[in-house]
Amino acid sequence: MKNRRTASSEGETLRIREMTLDDLPQVMAIEEVSFPTPWTAGLFIEEMGYPFCCDLVAYTGDALVGYISFAVILDEIHLRNIAVHPRRRRSGIATALMRVLMETGIRKRTKRVTMEARPSNAAALALYKKFGFVVEGIRPDYYGDTGEDALILWADIVKMSAIISEAERANA
Ligand SMILES: CC(C)(COP(=O)(O)OP(=O)(O)OC[C@H]1O[C@@H](n2cnc3c(N)ncnc32)[C@H](O)[C@@H]1OP(=O)(O)O)[C@@H](O)C(=O)NCCC(=O)NCCS
Secondary structure (H helix, E strand, O other): OOOEEEEOOOOOEEEEEEOOHHHHHHHHHHHHHHOOOOOOHHHHHHHHHOOOEEEEEEEEOOEEEEEEEEEEEOOEEEEEEEEEOHHHOOOOHHHHHHHHHHHHHHHOOOOEEEEEEOOOOHHHHHHHHHOOOEEEEEEOOOOOOOOOOEEEEEEEHHHHHHHHHHHHHHHO
């Protein structure tokens, strides 16, 4: 994907591009403060090697402020990871990353997006609700670190696109 520019809600220019090995120190710094069981650098490297995986980073200036990893599998997108630097949250960075996921899904003719989330992760659940995700199932005892179940969420790509366009019209 080409370097893509957008604006966060703080009015800064946000650049979104494919993740490279050079991004990993900054990615790992965010990953380690964002999750009870963070991904390892090796897992990110493995992901970057799969042709069906898409790993993107968002920058403002020289600072890596967020990233997203997803896989395109047949007509589905599996959202595997998304995180934003703790000091940069609530400024639309995850929204911008989700917009690129949605555009990729439409370009690749996928129909639905799925992911797992912890019931205790209120911020993530609020983000996903905003994009039209609904809980369609539960994986019992999914998270070994806390023993939590996982919520299985699904969203329709076309509906997600309409929700994003509507939100952008409202903010214009
Ligand atoms: C979840 C996460 C990626 C959201 O990133 P973000 O850049 O802050 O999200 P955005 O600014 O784009 O927020 C979009 C919307 O999501 C919802 N939202 C995001 N964070 C929220 C919070 N802490 N509380 C309530 N709603 C929240 C709001 O509806 C928000 O819109 P608004 O700001 O206009 O009200 C971020 O909190 C994070 O990195 N968390 C740790 C990692 C994680 O849990 N990842 C998800 C794994 S399932």
